Amino acid sequence: MxxxxxxxxxxxxxxxxxxxxxxxxxxxxxxxxxxxxxxxxxxxxxxxxxxxxxxxxxxxxxxxxxxxxxxxxxxxxIGVVLDEGFFSEYLTPTNINDIMTGIYKNWSKELFFKYLEDFNLPKDKISKEYSTGMKMKLKIAVALAHKPxxxxxxxxxxxxxxxxxxxxxxxxxxxxxxxxxxxxxxxxxxxxxxxxxxxxxxxxxxxxxxxxxxxxxxxxxxxxxxx
Amino acid sequence: MKIVLTKTPKVQGLLTKDMLHLRRFKRIIASYIFLFTIAAILLFITDRSIWLTCLLPIIITVGAGIFALSSFSYDENTKIDMYVKSLPLTVKEIIGAKYVFVIFLTIIGTVVGLLLTAIIFTFFIRTTISSDHFEILIISIAGTFCVSLLEAIQIPCIYKFGAEKANMQIYSIIVVLVIVLVLLVGGIFYWIELLSLSRIGIESLLPILLIGLIAIAYNVSYKVSCRLYEKQE
Missing domain, CATH: 3.40.50.300 (P-loop containing nucleotide triphosphate hydrolases)
Structure with missing residues (x-):
């Protein structure tokens, strides 16, 4: 293997x-x-x-x-989720998509929004208004959206x-x-x-x-x- | 630095992050510009005084510089640095994006300040600028260069001491910088006078000298910041 x-x-x-x-x-x-x-x-x-x-x-x-x-x-x-350190809670997932589009070569907007939908995360709500579980799911969606x-x-x-x-x-x-x-x-x-x-x-x-x-x-x- | 930035679209992602951060303060920024502009107009209407109008370029540039440097505190508060390091970005891209952001905002601040001064002169004051006021305007524009120089010094300090502690360092830097600038400018004018160089237009080279000085300062500052960032854990 x-x-x-x-x-x-x-x-x-x-x-x-x-x-x-x-x-x-x-x-x-x-x-x-x-x-x-x-x-x-x-x-x-x-x-x-x-x-x-x-x-x-x-x-x-x-x-x-x-x-x-x-x-x-x-x-x-590699998709990374760290214990501490992520984007400001005043950013929406749509904002994060705009940032990551310029960072990862393989970033897929479609895939990111699909994950948001699958995880029931509203894309235009600032993450400060998310629950702890939703915030973690957002981190994971970000980690997955460039197909690592x-x-x-x-x-x-x-x-x-x-x-x-x-x-x-x-x-x-x-x-x-x-x-x-x-x-x-x-x-x-x-x-x-x-x-x-x-x-x-x-x-x-x-x-x-x-x-x-x-x-x-x-x-x-x-x-x-x-x- | 230029080559690195133009070749790497990844810098755009980091710039977007800082611009989005700035968007949160759009009302404060608008109020800041609005209040000083109104104050300049009122001062002219009530007192026929135009010194505040002449100082608008430096006032707006200082404001722009403060907002640009606040992005470092924002990064520190969100602890995003570690996360950014986990992304496929080189140190040059991470640091370069910060410098582009700070320089961009400083230029925008200067341009907006100059535009406002021009607008107030055109629509309210409606008179040709006197030599006294021209001097204030020149000092104001020269002040925007000083702001750039301060930023070039402060950014490595932030990478060394952190955003909060670097703010304390900046006060001592300001004192040193003012002394150095006074000695430098005074010295240049002294030699121009002494050698009667003003007749052959040496004074007109001063803006070019200042721009050259700023370019060198930013180049050194960028390299020092990259070194300090690499050492960070």
Whole structure:
């Protein structure tokens, strides 16, 4: 199986925290859940993958290309949802469409408005008037509208009610159906990932504790229970 | 910088973002321009004074500069910087878009200010400008260059210290800049006088010198901002 993302020995040192030799692979057509408690290093890992923070060591390959050499080319095919940081809440989705049309080569106005319709998001209402779930769906619609091959999402379900969470997780499952797309999603709500993630990578204190398929983990848990 | 900007339509996306931000303040901007224009007209009607009319270019340019630089605070408040970094944009495109936005607004401010002055002179004052008032007008236009220079200094400060702290830095910069400009302009005039160069039209080269100075300042400012942005995390 081809890997869409390969992370090798990623290290990032801060004064009071460091990521230590983070390595994992994300095959095409799969969803990986990055789990761990708050402050474990999930967001830093995602930022390091996206080159938003300078890494001290290691390498990141996306679509077989090195992130350091082909950053712009790679980012054209990645959809990103960050925990913090998005457009002003005084902008409407129509405004955001106008902005993104000038940024992504593959941005599709039709696809963006289709997602807005599918997610029941009014296109001419400022996002300040949206609920928390609607705001997250808007972020996801923006992340999807340039037809990315890989979605990287930081805590997309935090602060949402179970129904909104379910809706969002369904979107990710639809996204990988053609076996060509993948999702890397961080969450501290493990139950969210139980049903959709093919791989689970558990980070604690900046280190990977385990990275296994969901089935392997379930088997392991079952054996643990038997003993 | 020119090559980067013309070759990259992606800058348009970022410019659209800042223009949309500015649209939120359209009433405040309109009121600002309207109030000073009315004040200039009233001052002429009641007092036959035209100094405020002559100062309109600098007043409107300062306003435009403030609104242009407010886009940095807006970016800081929405924490959009990290998100922008996740998009397929180079550092030159991100920084270049900001400079285009600030320069564009400053030019628009100067043009609007000059137009308003011309309109008031044509329709209200209806007299030829005296040498005293011409001097005020020249100082006002020269002031718009100073605003550009201040912006060229302030933008890297914003990337270094953040929008809020940079506003504090700017006060010390203003003091230094005023001293430097007074010494520079005074020195130029002193040498023109001393060498009797005014007879051969050296004074007419001053606007070109100022434009050259602004161009160099923006070039250096842009490069410094790119460096500072690259270092940011």
């Amino acid at each position: 081809d890997n869409i993302l390969e992370v090798k020995n990623l290290c990032k040192v801060y004064d009071r925290f460091s990521l230590k030799n983070i390595s994992f692979e994300l095959p095409k057509g799969t969803i990986m859940g990055l789990v761990g408690e708050n402050g474990a290093g999930k967001s830093t890992t995602l930022k390091a993958i996206l080159n938003l923070v300078k890494i001290n060591n290691g390498s990141v390959k996306v679509f077989g290309l090195d992130m350091k050499d082909k950053e712009i080319e790679i980012k054209e095919d 091959k890989l979605l990287i999402l930081d805590e997309p379900t935090s602060g949402l009610d179970p129904i909104a969470r379910g809706d969002i997780l369904d979107i990710f499952q639809d996204f990988i159906q053609d076996e060509e797309h993948s999702v890397l999603v961080s969450s501290h709500i493990t139950s969210d990932l139980e049903n959709i993630a093919d791989y689970i990578t558990f980070i604690n204190n900046g280190e990977i504790v385990l990275s296994k398929t969901r089935d392997e983990l379930i088997d392991k848990m079952r054996n643990c229970k038997m003993y």
